[in-house]
Amino acid sequence: MIKAILVFNNHGKPRLSKFFTHYSEDEQQQIVRETFHLVSKRDDNVCNFLEGGTLIGGSDFRLIYRHYATLYFVFCVDSSESELGILDLIQVFVETLDKCFENVCELDLIFHIDKVHYILQEIVMGxxxxxxxxxxxxxxxxxxxxxxxxxxTASSIMKAGVASAPSRAVAAMNTLKQSTPFKR
Structure with a gap:
């Protein structure tokens, strides 16, 4: 099972974090820091699998990651997941982001986080x-x-209709007053 999906830049700033196991906010931040520390100090020519840190479960968990340009994509998984399968899943996620944003970059993850989460939910849920x-x-x-x-489009049509409603109501009331005089 996937425990967490983390994306952070070369400076350790999280750009996406999705936890499928409950951790407090402080624990999540510590996990991101520890994961960045473990992953960023590794050479580019070494294996993309390593044991999870002390905060995310130790030796029962694996960190599987890929480094693309300025971003690290890290999946924290338990021992039941295939490392090569997760590497392929990271590739699918990145290629999908690339197709959706036409050359995805860090700013796409920042300014379109809702769409990134939707893409992730299409690939992984729970x-x-x-x-x-x-x-x-x-x-x-x-x-x-x-x-x-x-x-x-439907929302903007409704807003235009609602915006003109007060003026139409006033005009209708004026017409009504002029056409039917009230007697006292």
Missing amino acids: GMVLETNMSEVLTHIEAQSKLEKSET
Whole structure:
């Protein structure tokens, strides 16, 4: 099972953190710091698997990571997960992000975090892998984008209707007063 997914830059600033096991806010920050320390000090030519730190479960857990440009993508998993399978999953996640944002960069993760979380939820939910087929994930993301656009259009039409409602109500009241005089 996947315990956590962490993405941080070369300076240790977290850009995405998704924990599937409950940890307090302080514990989460310590895990991110410890994970960055463990991963960043490794050479680029060594294996991308290492035992989890003391905070995330010790030797029962593995940190599986990939370093792309300025970002580290780290999956913290228990011993039941395949290391090579998780490496492939990281590749699918990064390639999907790359397709969605056209050359994904750190700023995309910062300014479009909601979309990044949606993409991640299409791939992993509750610590379990849902989908590894990138084209299937992209199909769901495109459908979601179309739905969001149609909701935005409908919302702006309603706002325009609501904004003009007070003026229409005043005009209707004036017409009503002029056409039907009240007698006292």
